[in-house]
Amino acid sequence: MPRAAGLARGLVLMIPAAFLALFYCYPVGSVIVRGLALPDLAPLGEVFGSPRLREVMWFTSWQAVLSTAATLAVGLPAASVVARLGLRVRRWVRALVTVPFVLPTVVVAGAFQTVFDRFGLHDGAIQLHHTVWAILLAHVFFNYAVVVRVVSTYWAGLDHRLEEQARVLGASRWTTWWEVTFPRLRPAVAAAAAVVFLFSFTSFGVVLILGGPRHSTIETEIYRMAVTRSDLSGAAGLAVVQLGAVLALILLSTWLERRRPTTTMVWRPESRPLAWHWLTANAAVMATLLGVPILALVERSVATGDGYGFDHYRALGERTRLLPASAVTAIVNSITFAVVATIIAMLVGLSASLVVTYGQRAIARVFDLGLTLPLGTSAVTIGFGILIALDTKPLDFRTSTWIVPVAHALVGVPFVIRCVVPVLRSIDPGLREAVAVLGADDRRVWREVDLPIAGRGLAVGGGFAFAVSLGEFGATSFLPRRADLLTVPTAIFRLLGQPGEALRGQAMALAVILMVLVAASVLLIESGRSTTETAF
C-alpha cells in the first residue's frame, strides 16, 4: 500500500505538471526566448514603447471588462433560475445553453448579421455592425454558458435556508441576494468571471469579424505580427504583455476565489420557490439572446432554393469536392477528438484540482495559476510554440495527430479545475470525518464523499472540455494537422470558403448538427453516474 500510495501521489502531481510543462510552458517559453532573442531586451522595450500597443492594451482590457460584466449581468439571473429548476429540466437547460459556445465565429457572425438586418440594427438608428457593441453582444452570446453552467451548479448546492432566514428577518429580495447569496456564491462567480474575462481578453474571431478591422486587441495584434508580418519578435513581445496581464488577472481572481464560502453547503434539495415573472423574464432573455440567432441559423439550414427542406443535410452525406473528407467523417473525427480531449482534460484537471485543494499552498497556487494560463494565452503563441519547441525526437510532436486533442485539453483543463475546486472546497469537513470515523480510510473517504460530490463539478467541467474540443478552441488553428482528419468546424469554414447558396446551406446544416451534437454530448456527460446520485 505505501508504495502504491507514493506512486499515486506522484502521479497526481506529475500528470498535471508534465502536461503543463510539456505542452504549455516549454512551447510558450520557446516562442518568447526565440522571438525576443533573450537575454537581449531591446525588442521588448520596443513593444512596450509603442503608443499603438498602449491603445490596443487599453481597448483589449476595457472591452474584456465590459464583456465580463455584461455576461455576468445577463448570466447570473439565469443561473439563479436554472439552479432552482427541477433536475431534469436543469440538465436540459444546461446542455442547451452550451450550444452557442461551440459555434464557429463565422457562422455566428452570419447569424448576427441576419438578425441585425432583420431588426434594422445594421444601418438603422442603432448600428451594431462593426461596433464594440457587436463585440460585447457576441461575447455575451458565447460566454453565457460559462456563467450559467458554473454558477448554477454551485448555486443549486447552497443551503437556501439562509436566504429564507434573511427574508423572514425583513431583507428585501435584492438585499438578500447581495448580503446572503452573493457572498457565498462568490467562488463560483469569480471562477466563471475569470474564464469569461480570459476568453474576452483573448477573443480573436469575434473581434475581427464582428468588430471589423478597426478594432484590434492584443490577440489580433499577435496574429498580425506573427502571421501577416512574420515578425516573431514583435509577436513574442506582445505575448509577454498578454501573459503579464493575464497573470495579474488570474492572481486577482484566485485571491477572490480563495475566500471560501462563509457556510458549507448542504447537498440537499428542498423545493425552491421560483417567482413566475422572474422565470419568464429570464426565459425571455435567453430566448432572445440565444434563441434568435440560433433560429436564424436553423432557418438557413433548411431554406432551399424552392422553399424549405432537408436537402442541405442530405447533401452532407456525400463528400463535396471542396472537402478532403466527407462531412460524416468530419463528425466522427470531431467526436473522437472531443472524447480523447475530454478524457485528458478530466484526468489532468481532476489531478490538478486535488493538488489545488489539498496540496501545499505554494504548489497549489502554481498549479491553479499555471493551468489557467492557457486560457489567456494567444492561440498563435501556443500553436507556433509547439511547432518550434517540440521539434526534436523523442519530442517531435508537431504533426502528431494527438497534439490536436492535447491542444484542446489545454483549454479544457482550466474549466475542469474551475468547476471541481469550488465544489471540493465546499464539502463539509464533518462529512469526511463522519465517514472516516465509520472506518473509511482516506481512499474510501475520497471515493465515498469527495468523488460523488465533486463528480458534479467534474461532469460540468468535462462537458465544457467536450464543447471546447468540438468547437476547436485553442491552438489547433495554428498547428498543421492531417487534412483527412477534418473536423466539423474546419469543414464549415471550408464550405463557406466558396460562393454558392448550396455550400452555405450545407455549412449551416453542419453548424446545426454541431449544435445538436454538443447539446446531446453535454447531456450525456452530465447525466453520468455521479450526477444522478447527487440528484436533488
Add this chain to the structure above:
Amino acid sequence: MLQVCGLSVRFEAMKALDNLNLEVRNGEILALVGPSGCGKSTLLRAIAGLQPVDTGTITLDGRELGSLRPHQRGIGLMFQSDALLAHRTVGENIEFGLRMKNIGEPARVTRTGELLELVGLGGYGQRRIATLSGGESQRVALARSLAPEPKLLLLDEPFGSLDRALRDRLIDDVPAILQEANMTTVHVTHDHGEAFAVGHRVAVMDSGNVVHIGTPEEVWAHPNSTTTARFLGHANIIALDSAAHLIRADAADVDSCDVDRSTLLAGNALAATVVSRRYLGGRYLVRFETDTFGELRFELDHAPAVGARVRLRIDPTRVVRLRG
C-alpha cells in the same frame, strides 16, 4: 473502558485541553457538559482521532489509540449536523461502516434492518436522505454510528439542531436505544438538563479540564465550584464568611405570610419580598428579593403572592460551600 490520561491539545497559544483525565466505564453513558469553548468537542475529536494531540494517552479496552487513524479506532461518532451522504439512500448510509469493514451484503442488510427497527424507522431503507425530517435524519445518523458495533460511541451535541419537542422525545429514546445496545457512550452537550437526562454520570468541563464528575444527583447537589454551579443552572450563589456558597433551589421553605418585620431574622431565616413567580407545573419557581443577599430563587410547592413579605427558612444541609 475508555481512559484518557493527561491529554493536552493546544491551538496556537490557547490550551483547548489541559492535562485532562477521564474514565468511562463499559456500558456507561457519560454526559459531558460545559459552556461552549470549554474543550468538550475537542476532547471528542481527539478521542475519535480527528484531532492530533500534543501530549497524553487515550486507551480503549486497554489498547492505546494514539497511533491509530480515525478509521482504525472502532469508534462511532455522531455530529450535531447529521453529516449524512445525500447521494446515498438511508439504508446505504447505515450500512456504510459495515461496508468499510468488508462485511458481506446479506449480513449488512440484516443489520441495517435491525438498526432501522431500533431507531424506529423500519422500512425507511430505500428512502432518500433528502426526504427525511430533522429528527429522522438524526436517528439515521445514530443508526449509522451504531451499525459497525463500535466499542465506544461519541455523540457531539446530537440534538443541538432539533426543535424542543423532538429533542425531548430523543432524549428519552436515545439512552434507551444505547442501553439496549449496551453501548459505552460519551454524550456531549451544553445543556445540563439534557446531560442529567441522558447520563449515568455527568462530567462538567471548564477551560480544557474536567472539573467535576459524578452521578447527576451528586453533581447537582454538590457542585464543587462557582463555575460548575452556575453552569448547572444554580442561581443562588452568595458570599458568606468570605467564601462562595450555594443555596440550592430546594433549600427554602416559606415560613409564614405577611409577617411583621420584627419577627424576621431569627435563626436560618431570611426576610424577603416576592418579586415574581412562575408556575412550572406542580411546582413554582419564585424569585425573592432578600434583605441580606439580594435576589434568590427557589422552587416551592406553594407560592406566596407577588409583593408579599415572607420569611424564608433555609435548610443548612442544602447550602454548599464552593471552591473558587
Add this chain to the structure above:
Amino acid sequence: MRLHAPLRIASRLLRGPRSIVVVAATLAVAALACGSEDSDPDTVVVMAHDSFVISEEARSAFTEETGIEVEILASGDTGTMVSQAILTAGNPIADVMFGIDNTFLQRGLDADLFEIYRSPRLDKVRAGLALDDEYRVTPIDFGDVCINYWIDELPAAAPSSLEDLLNPAFADELVVQSPETSSPGLAFLLATIVGTPDWEAYWEGLVENGVSVTAGWQDAYYGEFVAGGGDRSLVVSYASSPPAEVIYADPPVDTAPTAILADSCFRQIEFAGVLRGTDDPDSARRFIDFLLSERFQEEIPLSMFVFPALTEANLPAEFVEHARLADEPLTMDPTLIEQNRDAWIDRWNEIVLS
C-alpha cells in the same frame, strides 16, 4: 488528515474504475500517436493551406504509380502556413509545401525554405507563371482576385475600370477585405497600387465613396455582399466566384448571377516547393511532378476553384462557360511586394481605418 490527503487520495487512481480510464487514455493517445508516424520513407508529407484538396482517386493513382503514400497537413491560411514553415526552416514538418503564392513567395525565398528542383514538366506550364529563376518553387495553379458584382443589383451600368468604383453611383456599394488579415484583401490593395496612378488618393476616394472593410472573405461575401443577404453589390472576390455561384447554386441557374471587373484583377500564382531539410527529397520531387500531371491539374478547378498551370489541362465545362480570366491581369514582382508590404499596409490602415 488534510495534509496527506492527496497522497492517499491519489492512490485511488491506481485502483478500480479510474485506472481503466488511465489505461484507456494512455492507449488512446498511443494509438493516435502511432497513426501519424511519418518517418516512413515511403510517405511524402505535404504541408498545404486549408483549401488544398486532392481527390482519393488522384492520391491512389500517385501511390500506385510510385509506391509513395501521400499525407496532407492542412496548415491554415497561406500566411499561417508560410510562418509555420519559416519557424521550422531546416527541420521541416513536411517534405513539400503547396500553396505559397506570389504575395508571400519572396518571404519564403528569403527564409531559404526550399531546395532547388526543376521539374521536367515545367516546360508545359503556361508562360509567365514561373517567377523564380532559380527553380526553388514550381507554379501549380493561378487565379485572379477581382471585383465581383451582382449583375441584377448594380445601381448603375457595370463598372469597367478601377476608377469607375469612385463613381458616386456606387456609393456604399463596395465591400473589400483588410490586407492585414485577408489574402484577397492584400491582392486588391496590390491591384490598386499597380493599377491606379496614385493609390493613396484612390483609397481616399473609395473611403469617401463609402467602401466597407471586413476582416476576411467570408464576412465580406456572405455578410455584406448581396449573395449573403447583404446590401452591397460589389465585392472583392475571385475570378472563379461566378462559376462557383453556378455550380453551387440553389436552385440551379443557367448563368452566373455575378460577374467580374476584369480591369481590377490581380493575378495570384500558387507554387509548390521541396522543403529544405526533408529526409526524402526524391519523393518530394516526384510529388511536385505529380502536381503538374494532367490528372491532378484537371481536378484543380473544381476542387480549389483556381486555374491549372498546365497549358494542356482541360477545363471543366462550368469553367469554360462561366469563368472569365483577365486578359491582362495586374501583377507585381514578389520582391517588390515583400519589400513594401508592411509599409503599404500601414499606410492603408491610416487612410482607410482611421
